[in-house]
Amino acid sequence: MEQAAKTAPLRVLVADDQDLVRRGFQVILNSYDNIEVVGLARDGEEAVELAQQLKPDVVLMDIRMPRKNGIEATRDIVNNPLLRKTHVLVLTTFDTDEYVYDALAAGASGFLLKDVDPDEIADAIAVVAQGDALIQPKIMKRLVETFVAARPQAGRTAAPAQMRERLAELTEREREILLLVARGLNNEEIGQELFISPATVKTHLARIMGKTDAHDRAQLVVFAYESGLVRSAQ
Numbered sequence: 001m002e003q004a005a006k007t008a009p010l011r012v013l014v015a016d017d018q019d020l021v022r023r024g025f026q027v028i029l030n031s032y033d034n035i036e037v038v039g040l041a042r043d044g045e046e047a048v049e050l051a052q053q054l055k056p057d058v059v060l061m062d063i064r065m066p067r068k069n070g071i072e073a074t075r076d077i078v079n080n081p082l083l084r085k086t087h088v089l090v091l092t093t094f095d096t097d098e099y100v101y102d103a104l105a106a107g108a109s110g111f112l113l114k115d116v117d118p119d120e121i122a123d124a125i126a127v128v129a130q131g132d133a134l135i136q137p138k139i140m141k142r143l144v145e146t147f148v149a150a151r152p153q154a155g156r157t158a159a160p161a162q163m164r165e166r167l168a169e170l171t172e173r174e175r176e177i178l179l180l181v182a183r184g185l186n187n188e189e190i191g192q193e194l195f196i197s198p199a200t201v202k203t204h205l206a207r208i209m210g211k212t213d214a215h216d217r218a219q220l221v222v223f224a225y226e227s228g229l230v231r232s233a234q
């Protein structure tokens with residue numbers, strides 16, 4: 001009887017300017033059968049270069065780095081058509097990094113606290129690599145709320161016309177689902193709230209992403225706030 005082919009491990013690039021942190025993540029992540037660290041980057045510029053060469057599934061990205069910070073590096077990776085299958089997971093200290101919202105707006109798929117347990121890191125990488133879920137959604141909601149509120153009032157008096165147009169394209173059901181995503185609910189919780197199956201939720205999310213030009217759940221949360229949908233519903 002033939003054995004089923006083993007699933008290839010998720011290929012991860014670690015970007016952090018501290019050598020001990022990089023090496024620590026390398027040792028930790030390589031201890032998991034489903035993860036392989038394929039590269040280590042000392043700054044954002046090197047992270048972009050290595051991502052182009054290695055095409056990893058996930059880049060574990062620090063924010064504060066020399067030459068090119070994690071926000072700029074994230075934007076370069078996400079906007080590179082050759083790296084469409086590469087997702088960025090931002091590393092943050094949460095209490096002191098004021099740039100997390102900007103990293104998400106640049107296209108990061110989620111974030112991790114630097115002091116999380118190893119199993120949480122591995123789980124987060126697996127989730128982000130799928131491209132259809134957001135790690136720690138309730139905390140993400142809190143983060144986005146914090147950073148949207150902190151932005152200069154002059155810059156958010158009205159949503160850009162393009163965002164308003166995209167919001168207008170959503171059906172009533174799609175708006176309901178987008179609001180629940182912004183509240184931090186996962187697909188199963190949204191299904192329970194609206195009495196529909198998780199598979200139906202996933203189908204709606206794919207349509208919402210297409211209409212809003214969002215590539216993942218994190219971008220949907222950002223869109224919900226920047227378009228004014230969440231504030232107008234409160």
